[in-house]
Amino acid sequence: MAPEDELNPAFRPHWYGVLALYLAALTVGAGSAWLAVRSQLDSGGVMAGVWRTSTLAGSSDADIYTRAVIAVGALLALNRDETMYYVATTDSKGRALRSRCRYRISGPAPDARWWSVTAYAEDRFLFPNAERRYSLNGGTAPLDARGHFAFESGPTPPAGNPPAAPWLPTPGDRGLSFTLRLYNPAAGLAAAPASLAAPVIERLGGCE
Amino acid sequence: MNVLRYFRLRSPWYGRLEVLAAVALLTHLLVVWAIPYVIMAALSMSRPAEERGAGPLFPPMTDASQRRVVMPSPDLLYATCAFDVRQRPLRIQADPKLPGYWSIALYAANSDNFFVLNDRQAAGAPVDLVLVGPGTPATGALPAGAKGVTAPGGRGLLLMRVLVGDYAVEREAVEAARRTLRCTPLN
Numbered sequence: 001m002a003p004e005d006e007l008n009p010a011f012r013p014h015w016y017g018v019l020a021l022y023l024a025a026l027t028v029g030a031g032s033a034w035l036a037v038r039s040q041l042d043s044g045g046v047m048a049g050v051w052r053t054s055t056l057a058g059s060s061d062a063d064i065y066t067r068a069v070i071a072v073g074a075l076l077a078l079n080r081d082e083t084m085y086y087v088a089t090t091d092s093k094g095r096a097l098r099s100r101c102r103y104r105i106s107g108p109a110p111d112a113r114w115w116s117v118t119a120y121a122e123d124r125f126l127f128p129n130a131e132r133r134y135s136l137n138g139g140t141a142p143l144d145a146r147g148h149f150a151f152e153s154g155p156t157p158p159a160g161n162p163p164a165a166p167w168l169p170t171p172g173d174r175g176l177s178f179t180l181r182l183y184n185p186a187a188g189l190a191a192a193p194a195s196l197a198a199p200v201i202e203r204l205g206g207c208e
Numbered sequence: 209m210n211v212l213r214y215f216r217l218r219s220p221w222y223g224r225l226e227v228l229a230a231v232a233l234l235t236h237l238l239v240v241w242a243i244p245y246v247i248m249a250a251l252s253m254s255r256p257a258e259e260r261g262a263g264p265l266f267p268p269m270t271d272a273s274q275r276r277v278v279m280p281s282p283d284l285l286y287a288t289c290a291f292d293v294r295q296r297p298l299r300i301q302a303d304p305k306l307p308g309y310w311s312i313a314l315y316a317a318n319s320d321n322f323f324v325l326n327d328r329q330a331a332g333a334p335v336d337l338v339l340v341g342p343g344t345p346a347t348g349a350l351p352a353g354a355k356g357v358t359a360p361g362g363r364g365l366l367l368m369r370v371l372v373g374d375y376a377v378e379r380e381a382v383e384a385a386r387r388t389l390r391c392t393p394l395n
Contacts, residue, residue: 025228029235036236037243062320064241071244071319075251075277076367078313082324114309114371116283124279128272134282139373179279183309183371184326 033068040065041073049198050094051086051180073124080190084112086180091201097177099127099170101207102154105178107199109147111189112182114138117199119153119168122175129169136166152204153178244319251277252290252365264289264368264389269375285375285382287368289391293341294362297394299351302368303334304385309371312389314339317363338394347394366391 044066045054054070054077062070070077077085090096091103105117116137121127126134141149152158153168153176170176180199182189189195265288270280291298291314304310304327311326312335325335336354341362350356370386372378 021228022231025231026235029232030239032232033236033239033243037240064237067319068240068243071247073278075247075279075319076313076315076365077321078311078324079321082311082313082321082326116281118279118282120279125275126270126272126280126282132271134270134272137283137373181281181283184328 036065037068037072040069044069046193048086048194048196049088050090050092050201051088051196051198053080053084053086053193053196080185080193082184084182084185084190084193086182086193086196086198088178088180088201089176091203093203095203097175097201098173098207099176100155100173101176102152102156102158102204104150104152104165104202104204105168105199106148106150106202108197109138109141109143109149110180110182110196111186113184115180115182117141117151117168118179118181119170120177120179121172122177124177127170127172127174129171131167131169133167133169136168141166149199154204245317248315248317248319248365252363264366264391266386269372281369283372285370285372285386287370287386287389289366289389290363291339291359291366291391292363293339293344293359295345297344297347298339299354299390299392299394300337300339300366301335301388301390301392303388304370305332306370306381306385308373310369310385312337312366312368314357314359315365315367316360318361320360322360322364323357351394 045052054066077083088097097103099119099121109115114137116135118135119127136149136151141151143149151166151168152164153170155169155171157167157169158164178201267274267276267286267288269285270282274280289298289300300312302312306327309327311324313321314323316322325337336351337357338350338354339357339359341359343362368386368389370382372382375382
């Protein structure tokens with residue numbers, strides 16, 4: 001018997017069955033869209049050391065996925081001639097950053113008119129802290145004789161009195177990322193974002 | 209493949225797998241496309257009702273209590289104007305007399321950054337822009353000295369950034385600077 005012969009011309013799915021199927025299709029479509037965007041939040045772009053930058057932030061060249069990812073992860077970014085954003089989610093050995101750990105972030109002052117490094121928790125907002133200190137920048141980070149900056153992050157201040165290095169407080173035990181912002185970067189850097197002399201993120205101690 | 213066979217043989221068109229897959233795919237693309245629009249619209253609508261339509265919004269200096277926009281910069285003081293130039297152009301004026309960085313950036317409804325002007329480009333001259341959209345009715349000549357800017361769509365958001373080294377010290381100067389921003393619909 002041919003398969004078509006099995007057709008029952010009187011067969012009609014129940015309306016609630018059809019409704020359930022279409023609701024499932026909508027859910028699959030919307031859910032996969034959200035997962036696709038979430039999964040690209042900390043991926044793509046160009047790497048400089050452990051620092052990742054999107055070359056399309058704020059640009060009208062962005063495709064619908066890039067635009068959605070930026071809207072969710074870095075809304076109202078500027079295009080890269082104006083500002084470059086580099087995000088690090090691991091230390092220089094590739095271990096995921098945690099706020100309870102102590103890190104030393106150091107490197108040459110970036111080639112830009114102004115720069116800053118900001119600590120964000122896993123929700124992409126700032127860490128509440130009594131010092132109300134959320135970032136270190138070209139104005140606040142002292143440079144050594146070679147033009148390098150160095151600071152420490154962690155839940156408690158660096159040892160020493162005065163402390164051995166400026167401190168960026170990261171209280172609690174939460175996810176952590178650092179964002180390096182370069183306002184008016186040098187033209188060569190804007191053209192080749194991977195050429196950044198990337199700051200090193202070194203974990204200090206055992207991260208108990 | 210009994211399930212597939214069921215869908216091919218037993219179902220009318222609206223019960224077929226191909227149709228369901230097409231619905232799922234279109235939904236997927238529509239949601240990805242719509243995400244920036246929805247987030248931008250929510251941001252533009254999120255100011256307190258009593259302040260809507262009352263010119264620029266001047267949020268307090270960014271700290272950990274700011275949870276309106278992800279990854280806020282704690283080194284910047286912001287000012288925003290939600291714009292709608294479908295009926296009338298918008299005149300944007302500012303005169304922030306500061307030695308440090310500031311910029312005025314315009315974002316389309318899909319979050320594209322289509323225009324930015326910084327302090328170096330302004331070179332000390334006051335900002336005077338007239339923003340129109342693709343469908344804004346013509347209103348004749350620009351005000352003297354103003355520069356025309358065309359938005360890709362009718363609605364969007366203006367974001368002014370003012371760099372602040374130490375807010376406690378610079379408060380007076382930076383607050384005065386950002387409060388020179390005016391967003392006025394042109395008749």
